[in-house]
Amino acid sequence: MKPRSLMFTLYGEYVQYYGGEIWVGSLIQFMKRFGVSESSVRGAILRMVQKDLMQVRKIGNKSYYSFTPQGNRQIDEGVKRVYSGRRSEWDGKWRILTYSFPEALRELRNEVRKELTWTGFGAISNSTWISPNPVEDQVLELMERYQVEEYITLFSSSEVLSHDNESIVNKGWDLQQISTEYERFIQKYDKKFDELSEKAFQNTLTDEECFIERTKIVHEYRKFLFQDPSFPNELLPDYWTGTAARELFWNIHQLISIPAVRFFESLYESAPDLKVEPERNKAVNPFDKIQV
Template identity: 70%
Template structure:
């Protein structure tokens, strides 16, 4: 588990509901449960500060870290997509982004590709990306943040003359591979769910174990954000295995959520000048009924 990726998970799962800021000592202790050393945590924090993903605030001799606006966009997008149920109906529109970057902006072009993949777009040609989801606001925000107005064109259409919707999906995404990966997720975590449920019934689950399990499964499930575009059900195969994987994820999450939060609260330390009003109910159950 990479420190930077784990930090995004911790901020999205816990810290954002407790004022969005945490003492570095608490962060080090929380991450030690995943085998990450203090030096690795501090190194990851430094790199994230340099990339404008984290910012630091000093109070006395202690350092407190929070997510920047740039980092918060990634956290918020991830939380929304992990916990929101897919829409049932497609509005019939394709969102299409085309771009052209000069060679000296090659690194920027690669960054935009990562952003689009994360958002759920599929690439149908070297410079053309497409999605059936209403992502106009997110894409326009990305364009503004990266200042690439002159390099991009975003438009939507209801008809693709040369291809069927199924062939567009086949060009842009490997749905078969996504399905296989969901099968592997179910195969791995179904036995874990039964074991956790048995331990819960016999009152042998510790708060720390629940915290590690919840964080780990969220961390694992987040990987699907780079694979599964989150299609409306209209565009998915019948008996889509992703639905079963989400139900399993929900079952495990809710089984161990309350003790997970208890453990986090036992480690978490905010700055002494901060009056924190935790949004504990959302930290326990962040699931939403409708995709937004």
């Protein structure tokens, strides 16, 4: 696991429900469970502070880290995407985005492309991106944040005259490949679910093991956020395996969440002046936090 990505997982799954701040010593102990060295943790933190994703408070000789508003925005969006249900019905509208950046703003254009992919857009040509989801507010916020209103135009249309919906989907996304990746996830975690269920039945499942397995499965499932556009059911092919993968993810998550949070609490240390009541129930079951 890459240190930066793992930190996003740990903050999104646990730390945000305990005031959003953690002593660096606790963070090092958690990441040690995944083979990340102390020097790698500190290096990743430094880079994230430099990129305005994390911030530090010093109290005595201890450092406490939290995410900045920019970092928290990414965490909140990721948690929402992981734990919210798929939109079952389509409103019949395509959101169509076009852009034209001067070559001098190539790096900015690349950043916008990454954001569009994250939001679920697919490119049907070099400068035309499309999505069937109601993402207007997210796109308008993106345009304002990057100050690119003069380079981007967003349309909404209920009709594509030259192609049917299946053709548009095939132009913008490789759903077959995404479904294949979901199938690999299922094959891997079907066995893991059986193993964990047997250990739970025999009362041999430790809190630390639950913490490690919950963090791993969330970390791996998060990767689909960069692939799966979260289409409504009407636009999904018959071979789609994403729904089965999500059900498996949910079953494992529910099986091990309580002991996983218990282990987190055993190592977590907040700043002494942090007077925030932990949201333990939400840490145990983030599915309840997201309104579907």
